[in-house]
Amino acid sequence: MFKHSQLESVKAWIAHPAHAGMPLHARIQRAVRQLIVDGALGPGKLLPASRALSKSLGVSRDTVEAAYSQLHAEGFIDRRVGSGSFVAQITEFAPGRRISQRDALLRNQAPSLSKRGSAMFRSGGVREMLIPRPFAHGVPETRTFPLQSWERLERQVRKEAGVQTLLHGDPQGTEPLRRAIADYVNLERGARATADRVLVLTSSQQALSLCANMLLDPGEAIFIEDPAYYGARKAFDAAGLECVPIRLDRQGLVIEQIIADPQRAKAVFLTPSHQFPTGATLALDRRLALIEWASRHQAWIIEDDYDSEFHYAGKPTACVQGLDPHDRTIYIGTFTKSLFPGLRIGYAVLPPQLVKPMTAARTLLDGHTAPMAQLTLARFMEGGHFGAHVRSMRSVYAERLDVLDRLIDKHLSGFVEARVPTGGLQMPCVLTGDLPERAAIDAARRVGIELLGLSALHATGKTKAGFLMGFAAYTPSEIEIAVRKLADTFTALKRGSASMRNH
């Protein structure tokens, strides 16, 4: 028999909006189970007869019977003919199993993560803006994406491949996409790729994580650029690597430090096309010297060519991978910036000896990439849509970069100096006045403008304060509105701090 409070608790459970999706008998079963699990109904306790409970709850007897048989099937109650239903004799069903004081305390504490887990949590992860607003960086324009062509190709793939697209895919990636990627990087990036050296992944982030784990052990060192792309540094930190920062100049990575201490690290990570965040292009002689170092010391070059599609002044320099006859370079590319972030396809062009190991590792991490998206993308590339889209966005972005540069000159010249890059989706700006970087970024965020501070990207203290401004995803008029707002904000900030000093 139920106490009044128990009956009320069952009724409350049944009526709770969160349980509205469940059939009535399931709700009754779950409500009674809750009383048992929480210890409110101890082992051996008699349950109300189904007739009585059905009356109390105003439901049919069959409904209560259905609930009781499920409780019985799951082992929560015993049913004896003629005697009724009893809570099973399971010692764990004891009073006080309700959430204890200790549990409640622990729940509010830090979770018991592993050391590496805590470090990953503390890093904050790699957060992207869900709805891009000026001047969030690294986001392409997607509002004008030729979605209809994409959908048409999707329908073609479904028509031809049908339920085949539902099966497990090749963990290395579907062959047509690997071929299309190889053709593309050979033609446009001067790479030396073949379809059997391409590994299709979810994103360049996954490629970085895979490299970090497969090529280096915890405690081993990797050379990185200083300043560096935060997503790469976090992936290396997460893998327990020691990041050794290497200085940059206008020609990119200053490789003397690597040459001076060549065995310090087993790998180097770099963004040679448009260095993140400075935008510098690595000079040819340095590319070759790096290859020489890697070959001599059997080290690895991890080349992240994340936005090389968008080069505005002349042709982009050929990638390092294409210059490397020694197969020491892993080339990483992504469609997140050249097509759209929701696609979730990135890739690596691997030295032949890494293809099997990396593919095996990928199956351990998450399996493979959805075949449907891969096959659609392959057609999009084969049919020339990809090339056409990149060309058209290249001129759109070149114009937006130009607009941003001119507007900064017009409205923000008292605060910052733009460092116009030759390519990419963002422009670094160096603070020239006495506005502190943190204050400028915080003030901008308060008026809905995103800026990525440069200081935090530097490993060493020797850094120019400033921020990165993404321009690709915003129309000229959106850019103008945001720059004017930024000018007002900075002016107010300056006036405020001046008046603070005067008082």
Next chain:
Amino acid sequence: MFKHSQLESVKAWIAHPAHAGMPLHARIQRAVRQLIVDGALGPGKLLPASRALSKSLGVSRDTVEAAYSQLHAEGFIDRRVGSGSFVAQITEFAPGRRISQRDALLRNQAPSLSKRGSAMFRSGGVREMLIPRPFAHGVPETRTFPLQSWERLERQVRKEAGVQTLLHGDPQGTEPLRRAIADYVNLERGARATADRVLVLTSSQQALSLCANMLLDPGEAIFIEDPAYYGARKAFDAAGLECVPIRLDRQGLVIEQIIADPQRAKAVFLTPSHQFPTGATLALDRRLALIEWASRHQAWIIEDDYDSEFHYAGKPTACVQGLDPHDRTIYIGTFTKSLFPGLRIGYAVLPPQLVKPMTAARTLLDGHTAPMAQLTLARFMEGGHFGAHVRSMRSVYAERLDVLDRLIDKHLSGFVEARVPTGGLQMPCVLTGDLPERAAIDAARRVGIELLGLSALHATGKTKAGFLMGFAAYTPSEIEIAVRKLADTFTALKRGSASMRNH
């Protein structure tokens, strides 16, 4: 000027079928670049005049000019008015930079992976059959999947969300899908989930890898079932964990060993609904005792409910997560088996305190899951299609299990004994005759039949030889053909080994 052999090499490069996709000027540029990079044309060497080269190659002078300007832009050549074009003075362009003997040797050796990378490679990864054939396990029937309904929902999503689906998605998963998953596991699996505790992932494999890394450090121990699901064991090995095998009986995991040495491991991994590979369902009292252990020692329960949708005898027991008031259980589910493998959506229902850390870690590993697939799946669930599909496949699979059981009894009773499970997509069979497991599996593979050996799934030597037979993806007549073929194969094998003994 080119030597004859150099000109021939340029011509060969241009004519190579692999370069057919490139414009002519790009092919010429790349061919000359190759001569420079390989050291065949040393620093300072004069190149043929564009007019001369255009004649030799039979192309227009503009084409050669385009190739030369790109070489110049990339820094490979210097151009002096009136004097011509010269290979740039870069010391790395020296003879003998062709692939050296040492490189060639190294290339054939084992790649220089990290220790953990080598271990992951050696594990062989988690390979799935690309085109399922009897009796590959863990594969659902996809040939009858209601693809038209799915595509209709896809079109709806595109119509309503449009280019919004192209943006970065919430790394935790889109809200509608998280809500649909929470409703589903609450209703069907007796879980206690809310949308804000669901983390959408690529696969259950990714959930396992995430748990292994976030909850335990290398060298720490995790209790696993013996025998165990190989994908989980490999994920734990890859994370550097020590797997401590726990014996099973007909009621599932024998938890005495855990209770006897409760602090030996910080976590336990189990498949309580239909244990992989035995098919046993974990008894209720053991579920509760496990929760008690986890609560007392602040340990984690990793519950993999990979195929709980397909339970054929009565209702499946409520999941451990729903019985755990202490928030020590991580519930892992997947749509790979209930819908189709190519979807690439799995999920975890997390204790509240793990939601933020696990989501951050996921952004470091690969970012997030494609929004389009998530939104379509959410509608498929909300609209009742998922429930209907699971119900319909449940009766299809129940029949196929029955067919397989009867056919084994009829044709294979001299060799194996079937252990009919109450659910899941595969049935274990124990070898009863003197056929060795390895020989049986190899002979089956030679006639195109896949069997997964049971011995390799055991950590300890105490194991019954046998194999796992997947039945879900094959029609009754496909099952019959394969069983008969297997019977012939085993009979021939037995006769062969008997005649070997007699000679």
